Amino acid sequence: xxxxxxxxxxEIFSGACVKDVLRKYSRIEWKLVKNDRKAVFDRHGHxxxxxxxxxxxxxxxxKNIELAKTEP
Amino acid sequence: xxxxxRTMIGARLFxxxxxxxxxxxxxxxxxxxxxxxxxxxxxxxxxxxxxxNYAKVAAIIDAERKxxxxxxxxxxxxxxxxxxxxxxxxxxxxxxLELLNRLRLDLMCLGNHEFDYGLENLKNFAARARFxxxxxxxxxxxxFFPQLQPSLLLKTKGGVRIAVFGLIQIEAGNGxxxxxxxxxxxLVFSEPLAKAREYKTLRAGNQVLxxxxxxGYEDDLRLAQQMPELDVIIGGHSHTRVDPAENxxxxxxxxxxxxxxxxxxxxxxxxxxxxxxxKGGLIYLGGPLNEDAEIKAMIARFNQNPAFARIIAEAPLExxxxxxxxxxxxxxxxQVHGLDIAFQNEGGIRLKRxxxxxxxxxxxxxxxxxxxxxxxxMTPEEIRGLIASSFEKGDEIDLQVSGISYVVRTDSAxxxxxxxxxxxxxxPLAENKQLKVGMSSYVASAxxxxxxxxxxxxxxxxxxxxxRYLQGGIDLSMYRDIQRAFWQKTAxxxxx
Numbered sequence: 416x417x418x419x420x421x422x423x424x425x426e427i428f429s430g431a432c433v434k435d436v437l438r439k440y441s442r443i444e445w446k447l448v449k450n451d452r453k454a455v456f457d458r459h460g461h462x463x464x465x466x467x468x469x470x471x472x473x474x475x476x477x478k479n480i481e482l483a484k485t486e487p
Numbered sequence: 488x489x490x491x492x493r494t495m496i497g498a499r500l501f502x503x504x505x506x507x508x509x510x511x512x513x514x515x516x517x518x519x520x521x522x523x524x525x526x527x528x529x530x531x532x533x534x535x536x537x538x539x540n541y542a543k544v545a546a547i548i549d550a551e552r553k554x555x556x557x558x559x560x561x562x563x564x565x566x567x568x569x570x571x572x573x574x575x576x577x578x579x580x581x582x583x584l585e586l587l588n589r590l591r592l593d594l595m596c597l598g599n600h601e602f603d604y605g606l607e608n609l610k611n612f613a614a615r616a617r618f619x620x621x622x623x624x625x626x627x628x629x630x631f632f633p634q635l636q637p638s639l640l641l642k643t644k645g646g647v648r649i650a651v652f653g654l655i656q657i658e659a660g661n662g663x664x665x666x667x668x669x670x671x672x673x674l675v676f677s678e679p680l681a682k683a684r685e686y687k688t689l690r691a692g693n694q695v696l697x698x699x700x701x702x703g704y705e706d707d708l709r710l711a712q713q714m715p716e717l718d719v720i721i722g723g724h725s726h727t728r729v730d731p732a733e734n735x736x737x738x739x740x741x742x743x744x745x746x747x748x749x750x751x752x753x754x755x756x757x758x759x760x761x762x763x764x765x766k767g768g769l770i771y772l773g774g775p776l777n778e779d780a781e782i783k784a785m786i787a788r789f790n791q792n793p794a795f796a797r798i799i800a801e802a803p804l805e806x807x808x809x810x811x812x813x814x815x816x817x818x819x820x821x822q823v824h825g826l827d828i829a830f831q832n833e834g835g836i837r838l839k840r841x842x843x844x845x846x847x848x849x850x851x852x853x854x855x856x857x858x859x860x861x862x863x864x865m866t867p868e869e870i871r872g873l874i875a876s877s878f879e880k881g882d883e884i885d886l887q888v889s890g891i892s893y894v895v896r897t898d899s900a901x902x903x904x905x906x907x908x909x910x911x912x913x914x915p916l917a918e919n920k921q922l923k924v925g926m927s928s929y930v931a932s933a934x935x936x937x938x939x940x941x942x943x944x945x946x947x948x949x950x951x952x953x954x955r956y957l958q959g960g961i962d963l964s965m966y967r968d969i970q971r972a973f974w975q976k977t978a979x980x981x982x983x
Contacts, residue, residue: 416659416941426941427932427941428861428863428928428931428932428941428942428943428944429658429660429941429942429943429944430658430665430859430861430943430944430945430946431928431932431944433726434932435928435931435932436932438929438932438933439932439933442933445933457704457705457725457727459704459708459733461704461727461728461729461730462727462728462744463725463726463727463728464533464726464728464744464745464746466533466535466569466726466745466746467725467726467727467745468599468656468665468703468724468725468726469725470656470659470703470705470706470725471659472705473703473705473725
């Protein structure tokens with residue numbers, strides 16, 4: 416299935432979750448997200464968890480946590 | 488006389504018939520609902536066995552129940568899979584059942600991971616649950632799964648009718664939920680958004696209409712667009728933190744992240760037989776909050792899962808070293824899932840040795856990451872690409888293997904000159920083959936290698952494969968002196 420990360424199309428196995436597609440997109444970005452320096456948001460601006468399950472055609476953006484922190 | 492008797496009886500029968508028809512009609516029509524009913528619905532989704540915050544959830548819901556008349560608690564699916572303490576319980580998932588019963592859950596939509604422990608286990612779960620399960624796009628043979636309903640009617644104490652239908656996601660490829668296909672045998676699944684259209688009729692006669700879904704946020708938005716008759720969609724599956732809940736096409740769409748880190752709260756105001764105000768948001772459960780002491784004690788008990796100490800296999804001696812442990816892990820993946828070849832990266836082998844008496848806990852220490860098994864159909868050339876990519880990460884053997892052996896040959900500059908693949912019997916691998924290759928989801932996503940087939944998750948973890956393999960009573964003496972991946976340096980290599 417195809418997932419977009421930061422406007423880049425990533426081909427990933429079916430049944431993948433958010434962390435899988437991040438690792439395939441960029442190992443550097445993946446590490447930043449894993450270490451809570453950045454976070455992943457869907458195209459509507461809602462934060463998604465790394466274990467979030469994917470359907471083909473979805474789109475995500477990686478943002479700096481300082482700029483997009485939503486957690487209380 | 489007889490004639491008048493007949494007339495009288497006829498008249499009485501007509502009157503009875505009229506009363507019966509009128510009575511039925513009045514039952515079918517909307518009963519007068521009380522004015523200004525406030526309804527609070529708490530909701531969780533994708534808890535995945537993370538039970539620790541349920542003591543806080545219980546305290547929040549109980550406090551609301553004490554102050555409000557109409558409080559409900561819904562779950563939008565995926566309570567199972569993701570915490571070995573819960574997954575390895577006997578029976579699997581038992582703590583979640585006991586906790587949800589104690590929390591007085593009102594309703595649960597099935598998620599794809601509810602099937603992970605097998606259908607029989609789910610049916611036992613449903614039989615003992617004090618709450619109904621809903622999913623409108625699942626069809627079961629009569630009597631096969633009696634606790635599963637397409638929709639349900641709840642009522643407030645004042646008589647406001649709340650109709651709820653459930654929907655579960657299916658994959659575009661096989662039309663099944665994201666679990667192993669063997670786990671849903673006997674059930675028929677239909678496309679959820681098409682099925683939802685059949686439930687528009689629930690709008691009539693009910694003051695509140697809710698979709699309790701396990702579809703993912705994007706499909707919840709599509710549902711809201713196609714079905715403005717809905718008042719609220721409470722969803723799950725994509726682990727999306729929707730805070731505050733969004734108003735889409737007049738439908739409030741809510742989802743509470745995952746892993747019990749948040750509790751969702753939707754509030755509705757019903758007036759003159761319809762919802763006139765609605766809002767939703769999330770309560771963060773990570774901070775200091777009141778906890779229900781009884782639930783806290785239950786959680787502490789569950790976390791001491793005695794199944795973790797269970798011995799699942801005994802080896803004639805310790806299994807030690809990356810070659811032996813990697814061979815064991817890849818054999819497990821290959822045998823359990825019927826693959827031709829399996830790979831395991833050495834970074835994913837987190838123990839130096841397994842003791843002779845191997846426990847469940849040892850397996851989760853050896854393989855703690857919860858990676859899924861991914862199957863990709865590959866040619867020998869693509870397999871060489873994977874091996875080359877792994878070798879070049881650190882100029883050393885990185886992938887342990889089952890089903891074949893391989894040799895990486897390098898020149899004096901440690902550039903790969905050749906990768907030889909051999910069958911299990913030592914003969915060179917035929918080049919025209921298409922092979923079912925298994926690997927962890929980490930290798931499938933983090934390693935850079937070309938492959939035509941995008942692959943598919945087998946919806947089962949590598950640790951689960953190892954437990955099942957060891958429980959099969961295999962002879963572990965073969966893992967004493969074993970090596971299947973070799974690096975052959977040229978004699979000119981100055982570091983050889």
